[in-house]
Amino acid sequence: MSLIALLLIPTLLGIGTFFMKNDARRRAVLVVGAAAHASLVAATWAFPPAPLLGGWLLLDRLGQLFLTITSALFLAAALYAVGYLRREQRAAHRDFEEGLLFTNAPEATFTACLLFFLAAMTLVTVSQALGLLWIAIEATTLASAPLIYFHRHHRSLEATWKYLLICSVGIALALLGNFFLAVAASTRDGARVPLVLDSLIGAAGSLHVAWLKATLLLLLVGYGTKMGLAPLHTWLPDAHSEAPSVVSALLSGALLNCAFLGILRVQQVCAAAGQARFGQDLFVGFGLLSMAVAAVFIIGQTDFKRLLAYSSVEHMGILILGIGLGGAANFGALLHAVNHSLTKAMLFLVAGNILTVYRSKSAVGVGGIMRVLPASGVLWIAGFFAITGSPPFGPFLSEFTILKAALDQGRGGVACAYLVLLAIIFVGMITVALGMAQGPADDRWRLARPSESLLAIGPPAALAVVVLILGLYVPPAMHTAIEEAAHLLG
């Protein structure tokens, strides 16, 4: 029952907000919806919800993990969005890169799409039927496209177009993959194992290996495009850099995870069919490649939102690498998914604060944040140290776990490449972050005395605290939950 609620609340509220006139009320609804969703999700930990549609909708540990991340991030984002939309509430803005005037998309559309986006992502996490999963993932694309085009200027439009086209192509391939899976699951007499996870896993022995492999390839490429694995990641930096920061936070923190979940699902089937190794080798390759490509674009990157976007590519690489290594690395990868989502969302939100004051996405034009926006500056630095895997923050532990798994499996080459790439990326990212945070404050900003509202600081600060705690202490409950989730991956 609660699954229905989880899906319907955002959907209905979304429809509602679409027709609402009053801005303040609409924002209130957004927050309420997010809070309700979050509390329902929290409740699912206490009372596991019953499966629906004959097991098509079911919340297993894996889905629950990602659902929780998504819901938590959405709550933070919703709170932040209230302040953000207030700040953005102006007739026309001057685009600080091309100097043209531009307007924002209607706030109603924006809010509604946010809620639809949440509904779609929820569906991704709860759907066990792979067809349904595909529909949900495509739905996330369609719901998020208008969000990216919130600021109606050239670059955001271009980004939206690329996002739409590339992701649609990818998703289309994933659909083909689903059909392949259906073929793999069908038997000589035309009967077929339903494309629902547990029945597939149950009948894994009878699946046709060749088609299964083809399925994995197609779904890997299809969902990998959405997930942002190099070289399929090309839409990601554009979309993340041009979307409003609050949307970037959701894209990077929640959406990519959903695509990742899609890949995990098919990997579950392959593992059950005894084909785990086949996918894992590819995963390791994609993981290292993604990290390498990210490193290429992070070194010397001046646009700090693109920097964060490429860092997402890197971390998606780390996740898939972890799954590719398997064993203890599965645990590490899932833990890292949590850490990365929280940290990256936090960073994007802070980037939003910086953007509103400095009105420049070029790191060169930004300096002395520590002096101009003390709170944001501290969060910015902390976030960068966290995302680059320095103690005492969460990502350190998860990356460490993956490294140890790699070496325990005796894959020194992988571990070495992994370490080297992490080091290069650290240098690239920290250089930008420090250059922005430190240094003397330009009088333009200092005299302006920008104030940091609670709504702008609270959500990222809360996320930062969680990340810090996760770096010093992994709660036993969470530990076991992630272990169970990792166990599902075999």
Next chain:
Amino acid sequence: MGAGVDPALVLLALTSVLLLGSSRLTRGIRIVAFQGILLGGLTVAAHAHELSARVVALALLILALKGAAFPWLLSRVLQRADVRREVEPLVSYIISMMAGTLALAFSFWLSARLPLPSLPISTLAVPVALFTTQVGLFLIVSRRTALMQVLAYLVLENGIYTFGVGVVQGTPMIVELGILLDVFVAVFVMGIAIFHINREFDHIDANQLTLLTDWTG
């Protein structure tokens, strides 16, 4: 095994080749519309032996969407943008055709690699489906205007759908509908996007959208 399956598949392949060689956007739209109609027919033909209301409804829906709604929407866009011809494509039409033949070969090779567990409605089904899919991909890569890319995306979709109809029987209704809905929304949103692109940039040449890049050299 319903009659007229093979002709439909062959026509599908031919139309795709035709699309490879066509320069006029309006004709492109018509071709894609025709493919939509073909798919509707194919759906019926594929389930000829156990024709059910469900199948007919689905076929009609497909006809309505792919045969009517999309072409209508896209030609609206075309009028707004008032672009008649595809801008000089990145890959000339002749080479496109040749590539098409290569793609055909590849799809036969691939379908040979993948022995079907159960008999499809036709031996042509898999190759043609894969071929159409590749044509779609190829067109996206090789054509400039955003509109053409949407058309190409539709061709890609058609290919995949052909595979679904031809090889996978008995997909659950809800999934079919969901897929159609998604495709519909996708095309709809893309259409809107093209409206905006045309308004903002005064052209719909997707290749000139290169503001966002890390390549300064």
Next chain:
Amino acid sequence: MTPASISSPLSALLLAPFLLGVTRRTKAIAAGRTGPPLLQTYYDLAKLLRKSVVYSRTTTWVFRAGPVVGLAAVLCATALVPLGGVPAPCAFEGDLFLFAYLLGLLRFFTVVAALDTGSSFEGMGASREVTFAALAEPVLLLALAAIARTVGSLSLSTMYSGVDATEWSRASAAFALLGGALVVVFLAENGRVPVDDPTTHLELTMIHEVMVLDHGGPDLAFILYSGVVKLWLLGALLVGLIVPVRSGHVWLDGAAAIAGMIGVAVVTGIVESSMARWRLVRVPQFLVGAGVMSVLALVLTRG
């Protein structure tokens, strides 16, 4: 602490000024002059001790402490150096390092005292002093260590008592090289020709003398005295090697060593009167050459 072992520091303290007198007299004779009496250095010391002093306003207590600490260091050093076969009162493993570093202490304070005057000339001298010392110190230690290795002993007294005719016959080549190295160190550390000319009248060319330009009275006496004692000690290290008289009879060995010292003084005088001071840039080459000699000696010695 036998009366025998007290004899080597005692002789150093008493006879060191005499050694300088010998050198001076030799030079005078070589130059065809009568020259100062052999005991002139004693007279100088006595006179200086009776004089009053003039200090520069620039200077601080460091300037006054320099000579005192330097002399203290040298006096300590006398307790470590054997006189030929006669062992030193304090003989222990690695005392050669203590000896070298005591000389270093003397140098350190002479230099800072010189810098305390703020005079560019004294600064110049100080700079040259530290430069050459930095090169001379490794040579000295290498040479001593090489002797130690040949004789197979770890303290100055025991190793010098080991240097006898048989050892010479065994490791003559090595000893010859080491002798050469020690001569170089002897000349360089004591600021003798060809490294430095103690009697020059052109401050620009001085090394050691220019550092003490501002000192007078008892301070200068201290400096002069520590200078001659240092001369004696380094001479003793040289003589201990090149005069291998080890009868085991204290007085005989002592006498031989003292004779050797006087010999060294005479030779120094002859060298100084027969050759000119080198250009400063050549001095490092001179010292590095000595270093090479002692390394060669090392390789020659079979442990």
Next chain:
Amino acid sequence: MHLLLLAIATLVGSGAAGLVWARTRWVSRVGAAGAVAGCAMAIVPAVRVLAGAPTESLRMSWQVPYGAFFIEIDPLSAFFLVPILCLSALAAVYGAEYLGAYREERRLGSAWFFFNALVAAMVVVVVARNAVLFLLAWELMALASFFLVTFEDEKPSVRDAGWMYLVATHLGAACVLALFVLLGCGSGSLDFDRMSGASAPVGLLFLLAMVGFGTKAGFMPFHVWLPEAHPAAPSHVSAVMSGVMIKTGIYGLVRILSFLGPPPAWWGWLLCGVGLTSGILGVLFALAQHDLKRLLAYHSVENIGIIALGLGVGELGLSVGSAPLAVLGFAGALLHVLNHAIFKGLLFLGAGAVAHATGIRDIDHLGGLLKRMPWTGLSFLIGAVAISGLPPLNGFVSEFLIYLGAFRGALSADTTAAVPLFGVVAGLALIGGLAAACFTKAFGIAFLGEPRSAPAWRAHEPGLAMRLPMLLLAASCVAIGCLAPLVIGMLAPVVERVSGLSPETVRGVVVSATGPLSFVALAALGILLLTALLAGLRQRLLSGRRVEETCTWDCGYARPSPRMQYTASSFTQPLTELFGLVLQSRRALVLPRGLFPRHASLTTETPDVCAQRLYAPVFTAIGRGLSALRWLQHGQVHLYVLYIALTLLVLLVWKLG
């Protein structure tokens, strides 16, 4: 042990309190008081263990992967704890006054927070017995010190220094990370007591340790961050960083060596080689510097080199199975760790006092400070004598031990092994001579003569809070010099830990070394006594005589002016000429022109040769290579789709073909 936990809590708590009360006048007192209290508490168990109490350990479960809160104070940890705690406490007292100068322009809360965090992290690093805990503390130490280094982040130079430090230390940390994971390879836990060299090629582990910990310690050529970061930091922080923080690198190396079992000979040779390189090059670059703190930083490289020499001799001893070599080498190295902490801390505090009083770090603009800052001058002189390794102070004792070890080895070993050991002896001697040259320069030019600039004229003695730490450190220099035999007795259990030799063997060697050391102590006392006597004699002689004051007799030159004094650059010119090939100094010379020349100038600077010739090219090459690959993101969407198509094609053909 619980006292230690309490101490850590105090440090962190007071740091946090400093953050809270950042705006108040009390922040410095709170921070400093917390630091001192924490150190006072923590030193109790350390001293207890050093005094022979059994090793204390505490293991608590900790909910992180592979982590356990497992700490232990064995003699080795205790030995490193003592300097860390003492120097940190003194530096904190000093900092309370030193930072007062900054109270107006910036909040001091963060400075104190990070300072106390740094101290706490260093404590945890040396007591941690679990890799995760160690790495956590290790990185916290790096971060805290980084933020302290960039205390004055409005200066570009400081930011660059901080960046270089952060990058270097992080790359080092990556090696340490790999090292520990390799050490714990296979086993489910990363506790130190489970670790052994068996899991991976031992040589690789050793090299990783050399690079990882060597970067922190400042071995050549991994030292490049050091001469940048230490001058940039506030002086009491430089004192802590240079005095003890870089020693945690030595600690880590020694600790790892104790895991790796009997070493092959080449480890010893490598350590000796690194030691000689760091020592000689370090002191040479120090000679060429004008910036007082930069000079001191390079001397840290030199002293780390001496420590490495000691360790190398020790490892050699282990590999050839000669106990005296091993024990004396390790004892010398460890003792030098302590000594260097003392005198380098002292010197940095002195330099800080100078900067505090004049705002100048370039010694060519200083001079005559001894008259104006007598106490600072005295303690700086003592530090200078000590760091030059001269008797009667502590520097000589540790160098003497290393000499002794190398010397014994050289006499016992055959020629092939002996000659390198003599190289060690000669190298140490050269280092000593050059260090003396460098510090006669530093002290002589900065504190003696006439002031060369107006700020130097106006210089004044700092307050008690800054003077007292310096005097205490100076006193301990003298004390260790005079109590050498007792000190080495204390070292015995530590050396056992490091060398893994049996207690009686170690005792035997220590006893055999006590004789010479007591003579050294005797000589030290003798020098002090004789100095006193001669000074008295001098007084007697001069009493009742005329003592006149006049200007320096500058060879008859009438009116010598301060600007005519010898400068640091000219003082070291012969040596820098001599080693010009290594130093690669840059000189900009403006010759006087015309009959009445207005202006003529000579400026020399000596940038770090490793940074210039080794790292800069590599980094630029990497950057260029990567930027060449950026065309991947050219912005043409149809090619992006092509990437997808090609990827799919390749995968299909590759995997299904």
